[in-house]
Amino acid sequence: MSAVGAFLSRGGRHGAMFAARLAPGPRRALGLLAVWFVIAFAGPLLAPHAPGEIVDRDVFAGVSLHHWLGTDYLGRDLGSRLLWGVRYTVLICTLSTLLSCCCGIVLGIAATATSVWVERVLGRLMDGLLSIPSLLFALLVIAAAGESIPALILTMGVIYMPGSYRTSRALALRIARADYVTAALARGEGRAFVILREILPNMTGPLLSDIGLRFVYAVLLLSNLSFLGLGVQPPLVDLGSLVRENVLGLAYGAPAVVVPTLVLALLTVGINLALDGRRP
Amino acid sequence: MTNLISVRGLRVTGRRADGGDVPIVRDVSLEARQGEVLALVGESGSGKTTIALALMGHARAGCGISGGEIEVAGHRVDRLDAAGLRAFRGRTISYVAQNAGSAFNPALTLHRQVIEPALTHWVLPRREAERRAVELFRAMALPHPETIGARYPHQLSGGQLQRLMAAMALITEPEVVVFDEPTTALDVTTQIEVLEAFRAVLAHRGITGVYVTHDLAVVAQVADRAVVLRHGAVCESDATAMVLERPRTAYARQLVEACHLPVRPARPAAAPADGAAAEPVLTVSDVIVGYGRVDARGLPARRILDGIDLSVPQGRILGIIGESGCGKSTLARTIAGLQPPAAGTLRFRGDILAGGVGHRTPEQRRRLQIVAQNADLVLNPAWTVGAILERVLEFFHGLRGVAARAEALRLLDLVHLPHALFDRRPMELSGGQKQRVNFARALAARPDLVLCDEITAALDPVVAAAILELMSELQATLGLSCVFITHDLHALRAVCDRVAVLLGGHVVEQCEAASLMDGAHHPYTQLLVSSVPEMRAGWLDEVAARRRATTPGPVPPAADGGCPFTPRCGLRVEGVCDRVPPPIINSPDGQRIACHLPPDELPVLPRT
Ligand code: SF4
Secondary structure (H helix, E strand, O other): OHHHHHHHOOOOOOHHHHHHHOOHHHHHHHHHHHHHHHHHHHHHHHOOOOOOOEOOOOOOOOOOOOOOOOEOOOOEEHHHHHHHHHHHHHHHHHHHHHHHHHHHHHHHHHHHHOOHHHHHHHHHHHHHHHOOOHHHHHHHHHHHHOOOHHHHHHHHHHHHHHHHHHHHHHHHHHHHOOHHHHHHHHHOOOHHHHHHHHHHHHOHHHHHHHHHHHHHHHHHHHHHHHHOOOOOOOOOOOHHHHHHHOHHHHHHOOHHHHHHHHHHHHHHHHHHHHHHOOOO | OOEEEEEEEEEEEEEOOOOOEEEEEEEEEEEEEOOOEEEEEOOOOOOHHHHHHHHOOOOOOOEEEEEEEEEEOOEEHHHOOHHHHHHHEOOOEEEEOOOHHHHOOOOOOHHHHHHHHHHHOOOOOHHHHHHHHHHHHHHOOOOOOOOHHHOOHHHOOHHHHHHHHHHHHHOOOOOEEEEEOOOOOOOHHHHHHHHHHHHHHHHHHOOEEEEEEOOHHHHHHHOOEEEEEEOOEEEEEEEHHHHHHOOOOHHHHHHHHHHOOOOOOOOOOOOOOOOOOOOOOEEEEEEEEEEEEEOOOOOEEEEEEEEEEEEEOOOOEEEEEOOOOOOHHHHHHHHHOOOOOOEEEEEEOOEEEOOOHHHOOHHHHHHEEEEOOOHHHHOOOOOOHHHHHHHHHHHHHOOOHHHHHHHHHHHHHHOOOOHHHHHOOHHHOOHHHHHHHHHHHHHHOOOOEEEEEOOOOOOOHHHHHHHHHHHHHHHHHHOOEEEEEEOOHHHHHHHOOEEEEEEOOEEEEEEEHHHOOOEEOOHHHHHHHHHOOOOOOOHHHHHHHHHHHOOOOOOOOOOOOOOOOHHHOOOOOOOOOOOOOOOEEEOOOOOEEEOOOOHHHOOEEOOO
């Protein structure tokens, strides 16, 4: 993040200073995300078992010393699978969020900074996309293109782009009218300078909140898809597919279905609360 | 007689984000007798509004009344519960806010809103309330008192709304009315009418007033007692005349002095060194700016500026004065190239200046700099002060690194700011400091002409005085030429050499600043000059009496092409002024007046 910060505000010079200037909401959310990233990267390395390894005859076992979180419907170690699941959920959602927000922000700023026609065409296009129910759209694309992780990332990226476009366009529009932008234009500054140095630095705070929120949406959509069997495919796992495959365990109150659900809630609600500015 | 308002040891505290308490008002005691008007005077942040709100038992979100006794008309306000406060507010005490324009609901007629307090408090039946409202409209000298209530807020002017709001405050016949800067947002000519209406109504009904303001000249007109506040504590409290004439504390003295800005001495136009006639830095000729449908000659139907002719001589400051809506900001934008004119030419040092900033040469952009009104909006909040200055230095002069830094620090010296501000961001600076940075940024380009648009409008008087002083100083040391746009006559006289008076998009008069206060002038100039409150009691009565003597008759139907002052002019020539554009009369001392009256019939201002 610090690299982005340094790029966005050379005036700020250091990423640390940039982070210190952020509102507490986005700052806490960034911190929380960093923790999830550590889990996503390091978790599977620490997992005691391979995700597909059947370690116990006992299915839907409860918490024990060998299997901290019990076993799943095939007698696999749930703790290990969970760590892998977090990795896929976090990574897929991060990539798709980055994709949607990068495109959305670039297009949003382009809409304000270029001609009226660009804005009109983009606006209609985005409104059209926005009017398609996201789950339906995802089902359609995946049914047509087949289930693969790149397809998932791309689909979710497209689904969340219009929202990001709208937010950044509204922000850029407001800032572009500010007197300091007028002052820069009166000085004769080029368009690129005005966008990168005058407008963008003042958008970062609200934009980061927006990105965080979109990440949460992405997690929920991916879990939905996986729960329906269209998301991440076995032998890979994500949080949604963990819930689905162990849903029978609900009758036994098995940790195999409760724990992934809780982790999912922790991930989404946590980031949401952090962004809201309340203490998580 | 007992006190109607008495406050003892009032404390109001705010809560910071980290949970700590900040005192906003500390140990304030004040009192006012029945029928008196008490003025709370202070700069922004002095706690004057907080105290006024506390009298009504209200504290802004995040703040709370944490100590002291507040007694208003026999009620212990600090002990009232929610229901008690509801009955108390609007009934015993009422409030007139600064901006009536945003205090009224635009979707309801004024009548409904004005009588609402009387109905909610069950004071009067509807019919009675309506009758009283009309009575109050009449007392407030509003036009068409019987029918004005049927209108909507957007149909009336700011001054009229302010008086309607006072009528609303008075409809329940409260014992105390709190006025919170009610005339600050108004033009001086309107302010007089509003002040007079307020004062007459208060005196007539024996209502006790609390008047919050930062303007000592207004205090002199309306208040019996004045309390000077600073940093949330009472600095001085006495009869108005005592505070204004013999302030005891240093701070009160400073405030009084800020109202008496020194007038810039008349300076002969700089003699050209080489004997040739000095060429003006900037010439604006026949400039028309407007919007709406465009006619055959390419001229817009609605004009904001219409046929502006001005020039700024080398090394001099041209002041442009006018009330809100006269087109002065548009003029600034036009000169800066942000609003291209529909017709007319701008010349900068003899060369044509393109209408749009994008078509001007970099050299022209460098030499013409603008310092805008609101330093909060003009400085990018994401940049440090140093970066803001260095960018301009790099852009225009190619300075980088150490050289840029050294030059930026020199600029900070020039505007008397400490070097420590170099790494700060605009948010961390005070209003006056921001305006200085704003100045430094303009100077960084090493301009010939600086365009100052209302640079003191958002500042407290003491800070504004310092900025004006800085401006005069810089102008003198750097030999700059300036255009100084303002609505404040004091500021104008403190810095300008020459003055142009703008009204309805026309320049109605140009003259030397030194002669602005005496001699013959355009009737509008005369109105403007005589409307600026003076800091002595009794001034309002004199002006009001004089105004009544020369009230213009009914307004003739608006016609195109006449003098923009016709509806308000007491000297107008019927049938001529409203039809024929006034000729420009040039007098030998450089005065230019656009009026139909012969020079010897123009109003003459008394020398002050
Ligand atoms: S031209 Fe007529 S209306 Fe205008 S100021 Fe002169 S006398 Fe008054």
